[in-house]
Amino acid sequence: MTNCTTIALLSGGLDxxxxxxxxxxxxxxxxxxxxxxxxxxxxxxxxxxxxxxTLNLSEHHIIEVNxxxxxxxxxxxxxxxxxxxxxxxxxxPNTYVPGRNTVFIAIxxxxxxxxxxxxxxxxxNAMDYSGYPDCRPDYLSAYQDLADLATKSxxxxxxTQLWAPxxxxxxxxxxxxxxxxxxxxxxxxxxxxxxxxxCGICDSCRIRDAALxxxxxxxxxxx
Numbered sequence: 001m002t003n004c005t006t007i008a009l010l011s012g013g014l015d016x017x018x019x020x021x022x023x024x025x026x027x028x029x030x031x032x033x034x035x036x037x038x039x040x041x042x043x044x045x046x047x048x049x050x051x052x053x054t055l056n057l058s059e060h061h062i063i064e065v066n067x068x069x070x071x072x073x074x075x076x077x078x079x080x081x082x083x084x085x086x087x088x089x090x091x092x093p094n095t096y097v098p099g100r101n102t103v104f105i106a107i108x109x110x111x112x113x114x115x116x117x118x119x120x121x122x123x124x125n126a127m128d129y130s131g132y133p134d135c136r137p138d139y140l141s142a143y144q145d146l147a148d149l150a151t152k153s154x155x156x157x158x159x160t161q162l163w164a165p166x167x168x169x170x171x172x173x174x175x176x177x178x179x180x181x182x183x184x185x186x187x188x189x190x191x192x193x194x195x196x197x198x199c200g201i202c203d204s205c206r207i208r209d210a211a212l213x214x215x216x217x218x219x220x221x222x223x
Contacts, residue, residue: 004028004029004117004118004119005028005029005030005031005115005116005117005118005119006023006028006029006030006031006117006118006119006120006121006163007030007031007033007108007111007112007115007117007119007120007121007160008020008023008030008031008032008033008057008120008121009033009034009035009104009105009108009120009121009122009123010032010033010034010048010051010052010057010060011034011035011044011048011123012034012043012044012045012046012047012048012049012051012188012189013044013047013123013188013189013190013204014174014175014178014183014185014188014190014208015123015124015125015166015174016122016123017051017055017123017178017183017188018123018166018174018177018178018181018183019121019122019123019163019164019165019166020032020051020055020057020121020123021055021178021181021182021183022121022165022177022181023119023121023163024055024056025181028119029058030055030057030058030121031057031058031059031060031061031111031115031117032048032051032052032057032059032060032061033060033061033063033104033107033108033111034048034049034052034060034061034062034063035062035063035064035065035104035107036062036063036064036065036066037064037065037066037067037068037076037097037100038066038067038068038069038076039068039075039076039097040074040075040076040078040192040193040194041075041189041191041192041193041194042194043189043191043194043195043196044189044190045062046189047187047188047189048060048062049062050187051184051187051188054184054187061111063107065103065104065107067097067098067099067100067103072097072098073094073095073096073097073098074093074094074095074192075095075097075192076097080094082095082192082193082202082203083095083202083203084201084202084203084206085203087203087207090131092131092132092133093203095192095203095204096132096133099134100134101122101124101132101134101135101139102134102143105120105122105143105147105162108120109147109150109151109160112160113151113152113153113160116153117160118160118161119160119161119162119163120160120161120162120163121163121164121165122140122162122163122164123164123166124140124164124166124167125166125167125169125171125174126167126168127168127169127170127171135167137167137168140162140164140167143162144161144162147159147160147162170211171207171208171210171211172211172214172215174211175208175211175212175214175215175217176215179215179217185212185217185220186220190204190205190208191204191205191222192204192205197222198222198223199222200221200222200223205222208221208222209221209222209223
C-alpha cells in the first residue's frame with residue numbers, strides 16, 4: 001500500500017523503528033506515536049524523539065498514560081527485578097505490562113481516524129520473546145475485528161488496518177531488514193534498564209546482541 005497515511009507506534013526500539021522504515025520505503029506518510037507510560041527505561045522516549053526526526057516523520061506525538069500507577073510489571077514497578085536468564089518456553093516474563101498494547105493500539109486508532117490514516121503499523125513480534133499475549137497473531141486478528149466495529153470509518157467499510165510486518169520474523173531477520181533499510185540501529189534503544197547505556201544483560205539486550213552478532217554487526221552490540 002503506497003501513498004497512504006500510516007500511524008506508527010514508535011517505542012524507540014529496534015522493531016518499531018524497522019517497521020517505520022518499512023512504511024517509509026512504501027512512500028507512506030508516517031505519523032509517529034510514542035507513550036510515556038511510567039516505564040523504567042525512559043531512555044527509549046529520547047530515542048523515539050531522535051528517530052522521528054531522523055526518519056523525517058510528518059508528526060510525532062508523545063502521550064502520557066501512566067500504567068506505573070498500578071504496576072504489575074518489572075518495567076513499571078522498580079521493586080521487581082528485570083529477568084536476565086533468557087527466554088523460558090511457555091512462561092510469560094514479568095516484563096509483560098498488563099494491557100499495554102491494548103491501550104496503545106486504542107489510542108493509535110483514535111489518532112488514525114482523526115487523521116484519516118489507512119494503516120496503524122506495529123512493531124510487535126511473536127517469535128523471539130515469551131509469547132506476550134498482546135503480541136500474538138490471534139490477538140492482532142481479534143483487535144482488527146474490534147477496530148472495524150468500534151470506529152466510524154470501520155463501520156463505513158474503510159477502517160484503519162492494523163499492520164504488523166515483523167510479527168513472524170526472528171530477531172536476526174529484523175536486524176537484516178533494518179540494515180537493508182539503513183535504519184540507524186545505534187540510535188534505537190531496546191534495553192529494559194534505566195541506565196544511560198544498555199545493560200547488556202537483560203533479556204532484551206541479550207536477544208538483540210545475539211542477533212547482531214549473527215548478522216556480523218557485533219560493533220553495534222551493547223557490550
